[in-house]
Amino acid sequence: MNMPFYVSPEQLMKDRADFARKGIARGRSVVVLAYDGGIAFATENPSRALHKISEIYDRIAFAAVGKYNEFENLRVAGVRYADMRGFSYDRSDVTARGLANAYAQTLGTVFITESKPLEVEIVVAEVGADSADDQIYRLTYDGTVADEHGFVVMGGQAEQLGRRVKEGWRENMSLGEALRLAVAALGSGDGSASRTIEAAQLEVAVLERDRPRRSFRRLARPVLAELLAEGAEPPAAAAQPAEPSAKSAPEAEGSTQARAEPIPAPAAPTEQADESPTDESPTGKSSTGKPPTGKPPTGKSPTEEKPGEEPGTPGATPGADR
Amino acid sequence: MTLSADRTTGRLPDAFLRPGSSSFVDFLAEHAPDRLPGNRVMPAGVTDPATLSPHATTIVALTFDGGVLLAGDRRATAGPMIASRSIEKVFPADEYSAVGIAGSAGIGLELVRLFQLELEHYEKIEGSLLSLTGKANRLATMLRGNLPMAMQGLAVVPLFAGYDLAKGMGRIFSYDATGGRYEEHEHHGVGSGSLFARGSLKKLWRRGMDAEAAVHVAVEALYDAADDDSATGGPDTVRGIFPVVATVSEDGYQRIEDAEISRVAEQIVAQRRERGHLA
Numbered sequence: 001m002n003m004p005f006y007v008s009p010e011q012l013m014k015d016r017a018d019f020a021r022k023g024i025a026r027g028r029s030v031v032v033l034a035y036d037g038g039i040a041f042a043t044e045n046p047s048r049a050l051h052k053i054s055e056i057y058d059r060i061a062f063a064a065v066g067k068y069n070e071f072e073n074l075r076v077a078g079v080r081y082a083d084m085r086g087f088s089y090d091r092s093d094v095t096a097r098g099l100a101n102a103y104a105q106t107l108g109t110v111f112i113t114e115s116k117p118l119e120v121e122i123v124v125a126e127v128g129a130d131s132a133d134d135q136i137y138r139l140t141y142d143g144t145v146a147d148e149h150g151f152v153v154m155g156g157q158a159e160q161l162g163r164r165v166k167e168g169w170r171e172n173m174s175l176g177e178a179l180r181l182a183v184a185a186l187g188s189g190d191g192s193a194s195r196t197i198e199a200a201q202l203e204v205a206v207l208e209r210d211r212p213r214r215s216f217r218r219l220a221r222p223v224l225a226e227l228l229a230e231g232a233e234p235p236a237a238a239a240q241p242a243e244p245s246a247k248s249a250p251e252a253e254g255s256t257q258a259r260a261e262p263i264p265a266p267a268a269p270t271e272q273a274d275e276s277p278t279d280e281s282p283t284g285k286s287s288t289g290k291p292p293t294g295k296p297p298t299g300k301s302p303t304e305e306k307p308g309e310e311p312g313t314p315g316a317t318p319g320a321d322r
Numbered sequence: 323m324t325l326s327a328d329r330t331t332g333r334l335p336d337a338f339l340r341p342g343s344s345s346f347v348d349f350l351a352e353h354a355p356d357r358l359p360g361n362r363v364m365p366a367g368v369t370d371p372a373t374l375s376p377h378a379t380t381i382v383a384l385t386f387d388g389g390v391l392l393a394g395d396r397r398a399t400a401g402p403m404i405a406s407r408s409i410e411k412v413f414p415a416d417e418y419s420a421v422g423i424a425g426s427a428g429i430g431l432e433l434v435r436l437f438q439l440e441l442e443h444y445e446k447i448e449g450s451l452l453s454l455t456g457k458a459n460r461l462a463t464m465l466r467g468n469l470p471m472a473m474q475g476l477a478v479v480p481l482f483a484g485y486d487l488a489k490g491m492g493r494i495f496s497y498d499a500t501g502g503r504y505e506e507h508e509h510h511g512v513g514s515g516s517l518f519a520r521g522s523l524k525k526l527w528r529r530g531m532d533a534e535a536a537v538h539v540a541v542e543a544l545y546d547a548a549d550d551d552s553a554t555g556g557p558d559t560v561r562g563i564f565p566v567v568a569t570v571s572e573d574g575y576q577r578i579e580d581a582e583i584s585r586v587a588e589q590i591v592a593q594r595r596e597r598g599h600l601a
Contacts, residue, residue: 083443
């Protein structure tokens with residue numbers, strides 16, 4: 001006999017949800033938050049090859065927590081969906097809403113029909129012409145979609161971290177402020193003791209509103225370290241541009257193969273003349289970034305977003321699967 | 323045909339979730355083969371398919387110190403008629419390469435669009451760029467898929483140029499309609515006016531030129547092509563239409579502004595006038 005016991009639908013759904021939730025809770029959190037120039041994504045991830053944050057399309061990015069193989073599969077499907085749609089219609093017809101719907105249906109169907117639900121939680125975000133047009137969708141393992149405003153935290157201790165971000169988040173933060181808040185929140189996860197997370201342990205990317213065409217950009221570690229350090233000395237920070245004017249290529253590190261970052265496709269020529277020469281890694285792959293349009297910081301002292309001063313306890317193991 | 327989401331459930335079709343190729347063209351061939359330009363069947367009874375789409379003309383490419391340049395005139399013809407005075411035939415393929423097309427314009431433009439997407443798709447899925455030779459080979463594969471159309475007269479002959487990040491130099495690749503890929507050195511040209519443009523390039527190209535000199539050479543080569551080939555358009559000062567000239571170097575793809583091309587074109591005309599040529 002296949003079904004020896006009767007299991008009520010409520011119990012069945014609850015068991016599946018508990019299973020998925022447990023899997024997701026084991027993962028490290030991802031913080032997604034809006035800042036004045038776009039949307040920033042941050043997570044603790046020592047791996048440079050296995051990303052939890054990725055580009056989907058011109059204005060759309062993807063972030064996920066949970067099982068790597070499952071969300072990687074969804075990411076690839078998302079890229080195919082977006083490219084297919086953009087090829088069939090026009091680049092402007094690819095929207096985060098459409099993608100979020102397709103993901104929701106997929107997650108929902110798998111939750112009900114497959115033997116095991118997907119242990120993933122996803123954010124699909126699209127940067128708009130101004131901050132009112134920004135869209136952040138959060139999708140959970142059962143296909144639930146939530147249209148979020150301002151920020152999202154997902155993964156292990158999402159609620160606790162979410163409270164921390166909620167306290168500090170306000171509209172029109174500078175990128176530096178937003179990232180310091182995100183990193184402080186990520187470091188506050190383990191119980192009451194907060195820790196400082198080094199730039200080398202972080203995966204950070206942004207969707208930049210002012211970039212033509214492909215707006216997704218990964219922040220290289222040196223740039224990130226600079227942004228995070230800014231908050232320590234507010235007067236100095238005010239003198240520096242809030243965003244980096246150049247970024248250097250991360251060099252190949254040990255046996256880990258350094259991967260070149262996605263390079264933005266060229267857009268129509270613009271007035272941005274301050275392009276930095278691209279660095280070339282020894283492998284010949286290039287890791288490059290275009291300088292964003294430098295925007296001075298607001299000048300407000302971001303003392304409350306200062307990361308914890310305790311000595312860092314990274315304790316991170318390589319691998320981004322969780 | 324499922325376009326992007328399954329019609330009945332709205333979920334992503336299984337093909338989207340299947341692990342496998344990083345190639346968008348391969349994905350299309352599997353999931354929606356009717357969308358590939360080469361898979362279309364020409365209906366019987368079309369006597370001269372080549373007249374269906376305007377004909378794109380001359381493209382030139384040349385290397386310079388630290389990069390490569392690709393330029394194309396702005397004319398498309400339909401038989402003896404000028405179909406377009408302002409068509410653009412030189413495009414960025416990605417950050418470090420450019421592609422120009424001669425031949426059947428409709429299919430050529432679609433091919434370019436698909437090629438751009440192919441490179442971007444790979445980059446997004448893999449998180450790294452294809453090598454320049456890899457890109458050139460992808461274009462050859464796509465052309466090969468277009469062979470049935472080419473045999474009916476709708477041939478596309480692209481010219482591909484890019485900056486090889488591993489070698490630190492600009493490189494040029496030419497193709498034939500069957501997908502044959504040939505690496506060219508120093509300079510090359512394709513399209514109806516290429517005969518004249520190549521003759522001009524041969525005399526004007528010098529080793530160790532900088533980008534500025536290369537722009538001058540390219541515009542002059544196109545000027546010579548337009549001079550003798552009716553299907554190639556010269557600089558149009560009345561309407562302000564100038565050849566599309568783009569350089570690809572370590573800094574990426576850059577299109578030269580019309581104002582600069584206009585200045586160069588005027589210089590060339592002045593030089594010719596001074597020399598007292600009848601040209």
